[in-house]
Amino acid sequence: MKKFLIFSFVVILCALAMFLTVRMIFPIKHLDIITAHAGELEPSFILAVIMAESSFDYRAESRAGAQGLMQLMPATAADMARRMGMTHFTPEQVWVPEVNIAIGTFYLNWLKNYYDGNLDLVLAAYNAGLGNVNSWLNNPEFSTDQETIETIPFPETENYLRRVQQFQQIYRILLALP
Numbered sequence: 001m002k003k004f005l006i007f008s009f010v011v012i013l014c015a016l017a018m019f020l021t022v023r024m025i026f027p028i029k030h031l032d033i034i035t036a037h038a039g040e041l042e043p044s045f046i047l048a049v050i051m052a053e054s055s056f057d058y059r060a061e062s063r064a065g066a067q068g069l070m071q072l073m074p075a076t077a078a079d080m081a082r083r084m085g086m087t088h089f090t091p092e093q094v095w096v097p098e099v100n101i102a103i104g105t106f107y108l109n110w111l112k113n114y115y116d117g118n119l120d121l122v123l124a125a126y127n128a129g130l131g132n133v134n135s136w137l138n139n140p141e142f143s144t145d146q147e148t149i150e151t152i153p154f155p156e157t158e159n160y161l162r163r164v165q166q167f168q169q170i171y172r173i174l175l176a177l178p
Contacts, residue, residue: 023174026047026051026167026170026171026174027056028047028171028174028175029056030050030056030069030097030098030101031043031047033097033098033101033102034046034047034050034101034105037101037102037105037106038105039105039106039109040109040112041105041108041109041112042168042172043171043175044168044171044172044175045108045119045164045168046101046104046105046108047167047168047171047175048164048165048166048167048168048170048171049070049104049108049123049126049164050069050070050101050104051167051171052160052163052164052167053066053069053070053071054068054069054070054071056069057069058095058096058097058100059095067094067095067100068094068095068097068100068104069097069100069101069104070100070101070103070104070105070107072094072100072103072104072107074091074094076107077089077091077094077100077103078091080103080106080107080110081093081103083106083110084102084103084106086103107126108122108126111125111126111130114130115133116147118147118148120148120149120161121133121137121148121149123160123161123164123165124136124149124152124157124160124161127154127156127157127160127161128152128154128156128157132154132157133149136149136152136153137149
């Protein structure tokens with residue numbers, strides 16, 4: 001009986017340590033903002049995009065110039081802010097997590113509507129750009145039906161899709177836990 005109790009205690013400690021490690025690697029930050037702006041998207045999807053884009057570093061800036069938590073390009077941020085009706089948007093606001101998430105999730109929802117709910121195309125366009133994805137859809141080498149992409153010619157975008165999908169599965173589990 002004593003060995004069983006010790007074994008049970010060790011198992012519980014290991015499970016707790018694993019859970020805490022996963023929570024450290026996959027933080028859940030800004031969930032209230034994400035939920036408020038999610039629209040038709042699952043919060044786990046948005047968390048996964050943020051994790052893949054910036055690992056929750058609101059100061060992140062890519063070599064290409066993408067900025068903030070959701071790594072928005074300045075022109076895209078300005079366009080989406082305009083579409084959202086943000087009349088006094090300034091480029092510096094992209095560094096504010098609430099603004100960045102609001103614009104980024106608006107853009108993801110906009111892409112979801114544009115691509116009739118195809119989240120693979122949404123992620124590909126978010127990463128590689130709308131123009132690239134549309135050209136792939138119109139190229140029989142990459143798309144046989146002009147609605148899905150069988151082969152993504154950019155390895156970075158292919159890896160990005162898989163990473164976000166994996167992260168989303170992890171966030172679905174984390175969000176379901178008490």
